[in-house]
Amino acid sequence: MTQTMIEVHKVAKRFGNNVVLKQVSLRLPAGQIMGLIGPSGAGKTTLVKAIMGMERVDAGETTVLNTAMPNRQIMQKIGYMAQSDALYETLTARENLHFFGELMGVHGAQLTAAITHVAAVVNLTDELSRRVRAYSGGMKRRLSLAIALIADPALLILDEPTVGIDPELRQQIWAELRRLKQQGKAILVTTHVMDEAERCDELMLIREGIALAQGTPAELKRAYAVDTIEQVFLKAGRLQDEN
Numbered sequence: 001m002t003q004t005m006i007e008v009h010k011v012a013k014r015f016g017n018n019v020v021l022k023q024v025s026l027r028l029p030a031g032q033i034m035g036l037i038g039p040s041g042a043g044k045t046t047l048v049k050a051i052m053g054m055e056r057v058d059a060g061e062t063t064v065l066n067t068a069m070p071n072r073q074i075m076q077k078i079g080y081m082a083q084s085d086a087l088y089e090t091l092t093a094r095e096n097l098h099f100f101g102e103l104m105g106v107h108g109a110q111l112t113a114a115i116t117h118v119a120a121v122v123n124l125t126d127e128l129s130r131r132v133r134a135y136s137g138g139m140k141r142r143l144s145l146a147i148a149l150i151a152d153p154a155l156l157i158l159d160e161p162t163v164g165i166d167p168e169l170r171q172q173i174w175a176e177l178r179r180l181k182q183q184g185k186a187i188l189v190t191t192h193v194m195d196e197a198e199r200c201d202e203l204m205l206i207r208e209g210i211a212l213a214q215g216t217p218a219e220l221k222r223a224y225a226v227d228t229i230e231q232v233f234l235k236a237g238r239l240q241d242e243n
Ligand SMILES: Nc1ncnc2c1ncn2[C@@H]1O[C@H](COP(=O)(O)OP(=O)(O)OP(=O)(O)O)[C@@H](O)[C@H]1O
Pocket: 015, 018, 020, 038, 039, 040, 041, 042, 043, 044, 045, 046, 047, 083
């Protein structure tokens, strides 16, 4: 069987009285892109943080690269892009990439080559010498994505990576994600964009903390007898409300 990169088993989480994840399970093998889709507040980021080991869960287990999370060493091996950018504003983009690359164990000529490559992927090659505080919101998202890619990690966890990014560049980023997947990398991505959901190998639909449906885009469309993932989303929501 293909190597399992992420295993989530019956994870539950609440904040006070607000139950945010209910018995959520998933498995992400190497060479696959899994999309987490669901309305705002559904629990996607909380699930991502639980997988990263950044949020303690109340029940269940999360395992990354065969290691129970939280685990600091494993955390450093994940190419993680958070929903809010964690960048050094007073440094240039190149200095940020250099800093985070070193932190993830990439050095010297290898790091220089990696910076050139990831900057090209997110179209920031000509902006590398500018300080991040002069960047627009979209440019900061692109730099955050470049940082997630810098160490060529076996596992990428990307929380809404293409928010604020124009359609052309979004295509380019998805082409890179596909290339990485073909190399055997595993990618977990949260998205609100339905055409991105269609590009995932596997989708999990989360609503009110419940994993409502899981499968390939084609399987989900068949199961709900609809033509698009957007319709799956709407129909699954309606059915959940009726029950
Ligand atoms: N640290 C926290 N303390 C209290 N409540 C929280 C905390 N983090 C998240 N929540 C709540 O948990 C629920 C799920 O939030 P989460 O960020 O996981 O949703 P999401 O699906 O990622 O939403 P979005 O698509 O808007 O990013 C929300 O009701 C949110 O208010």
